[in-house]
Amino acid sequence: MRTMRTIRASGLAFLLACCPAQGGETQALQAQRYMVATANPHASQAGLEMLRAGGSALDATIAAQLVLNLTEPQSSGIGGGAFILHWDEAARRVSAYDGRETAPAAARPDRFMQANGKPMPIVEAIHSGKAVGVPGLLRVLQLAHAKHGRLPWARLFEPAIRLAEDGFPVSPRLHALIKSDPMLPRDAASRAYFYLPDGSALAVGYQLKNPQLAAVLRQVALEGPDSFYLGPLARDIVAAVAAHPRPGDLSEQDLAAYRAVERVAICGSYRTHKICGMPPPSSGGIAVLAILGVLEHHPIAEARPGLSRALHLFAEAGRLAYADRDHYVGDPDFVPVPVAGLVDADYLRGRAGLIRPERSMGRALPGTPAGKRAALGEDATVEAAGTSHISAVDAQANAVAMTTTIESQFGSRILVRGFLLNNQLTDFSLAPENGGKPAANRVEAGKRPRSSMSPSLVFASGGAFLMTLGSPGGSAIINYVAKTLVGVLDWKLGLQQAIAAPNMGSRNHETEIEKGTALEDSAAALRAMGHPVVAVDLASGLHGILRTSGGLAGGADPRREGIALGD
Numbered sequence: 001m002r003t004m005r006t007i008r009a010s011g012l013a014f015l016l017a018c019c020p021a022q023g024g025e026t027q028a029l030q031a032q033r034y035m036v037a038t039a040n041p042h043a044s045q046a047g048l049e050m051l052r053a054g055g056s057a058l059d060a061t062i063a064a065q066l067v068l069n070l071t072e073p074q075s076s077g078i079g080g081g082a083f084i085l086h087w088d089e090a091a092r093r094v095s096a097y098d099g100r101e102t103a104p105a106a107a108r109p110d111r112f113m114q115a116n117g118k119p120m121p122i123v124e125a126i127h128s129g130k131a132v133g134v135p136g137l138l139r140v141l142q143l144a145h146a147k148h149g150r151l152p153w154a155r156l157f158e159p160a161i162r163l164a165e166d167g168f169p170v171s172p173r174l175h176a177l178i179k180s181d182p183m184l185p186r187d188a189a190s191r192a193y194f195y196l197p198d199g200s201a202l203a204v205g206y207q208l209k210n211p212q213l214a215a216v217l218r219q220v221a222l223e224g225p226d227s228f229y230l231g232p233l234a235r236d237i238v239a240a241v242a243a244h245p246r247p248g249d250l251s252e253q254d255l256a257a258y259r260a261v262e263r264v265a266i267c268g269s270y271r272t273h274k275i276c277g278m279p280p281p282s283s284g285g286i287a288v289l290a291i292l293g294v295l296e297h298h299p300i301a302e303a304r305p306g307l308s309r310a311l312h313l314f315a316e317a318g319r320l321a322y323a324d325r326d327h328y329v330g331d332p333d334f335v336p337v338p339v340a341g342l343v344d345a346d347y348l349r350g351r352a353g354l355i356r357p358e359r360s361m362g363r364a365l366p367g368t369p370a371g372k373r374a375a376l377g378e379d380a381t382v383e384a385a386g387t388s389h390i391s392a393v394d395a396q397a398n399a400v401a402m403t404t405t406i407e408s409q410f411g412s413r414i415l416v417r418g419f420l421l422n423n424q425l426t427d428f429s430l431a432p433e434n435g436g437k438p439a440a441n442r443v444e445a446g447k448r449p450r451s452s453m454s455p456s457l458v459f460a461s462g463g464a465f466l467m468t469l470g471s472p473g474g475s476a477i478i479n480y481v482a483k484t485l486v487g488v489l490d491w492k493l494g495l496q497q498a499i500a501a502p503n504m505g506s507r508n509h510e511t512e513i514e515k516g517t518a519l520e521d522s523a524a525a526l527r528a529m530g531h532p533v534v535a536v537d538l539a540s541g542l543h544g545i546l547r548t549s550g551g552l553a554g555g556a557d558p559r560r561e562g563i564a565l566g567d
Contacts, residue, residue, distance in 0.1 A: 099140025
């Protein structure tokens, strides 16, 4: 195993001025055979343990995810869901697995509406039993493992069980999030786990054990996911949701009925490369391909990274992609999403023509893609950033990109037997309609909320696997992933350089540039072009692996605490 503590110098001033690493020094890695990249060193080590034991990329991903549940509980876990993209090198096939949470059978479109006809405040919606959807993570891991796993299911749980019983030191990031979260201590179980008796947050380095989670994981390892979705544990989940001061209506029947779904990955070309992403209910695959498809008709490759010309083109492409995303994308089992039309090359060429070289278009309007069949209202979703991403490549060159979440930071804040429950239902539009037209992403019974998670696989012109990539970050995930792809494919940056580069883009509102970076030097020029510029914290958590002539190159976002490991 070889790790390198600093990224190679790029010669680009904007990279040298990039935001300081919040989780320590930037991590980079070169390896020959296999690799895993996650947001936490313990999780990466668990994935590497599986790869060294002959496990598949999917095995490594599962082991890493179970450890993340323990060491990065604010972001993902068995109380949440995930999207998985898998590349099978022998079969030359991309598979997409949907483990998105679902709304309870009792859910109705006005779930988050108040008596005054307005949506409830987002903070109240998040911190409530109403926000909890049926968790999908264990079912989707089970589905993918049955097809792509090599090690026994129970073996994958061993690192997380061991760490939960022996304990791990609280990291600086976890401490800071516990300390700053005003809602977490309101839940009695969360307060007992994350805080000392005097109410202070667990200190950095505190050896945190989780015997309750260890027992749950041991049970699921031996009995399979049925032990989570049926029986006493399911009853405890339902009881915790019902007992919240703002109770929800999740039922044991909802848990028993949950199924993960295999879907058809959405793939498209960008210059000489093929890029695959998740289809709906994720909007990530569509929107990333839309941004790139628009940029293909503009000289983004010749625009100097970090300067106003590049920022202008990237932000304008984002406006167009997010306008369509907000209008058309929802759960395809409930809404006819015009997927092919939204990523059609001719359609995107027409959208690209709306970009003016020297002037922002302001607020973009949705287009009219082929296949549009419904009159829909604009979505009103506030998507939070409590998510994580895992990338893995095994010795047989199979690859995984999995983005995993419990929605906002610490999810609903409801802790059950050592794990947190999601608040995924606030990823639905809180208002069920706009302008008298129903939102594609309105709440409905059994429906999966739209997501921006964008796990991505990239292939070279001949079809050879090139890269696995993804990020947390709420609705900004789309911009984070697209920025990194442009950095690697257009600007010829190394993967670590592209990940560390300042974040930017527009979600069809302000033009966002990462606070404290050299991008702020271009703010005045952008404003002169009509951009409403804001400098904000854009805390991506990009993790990826790039195949190079020398083997594999790993990238871990310096804004988090992650690392890539491999041999």
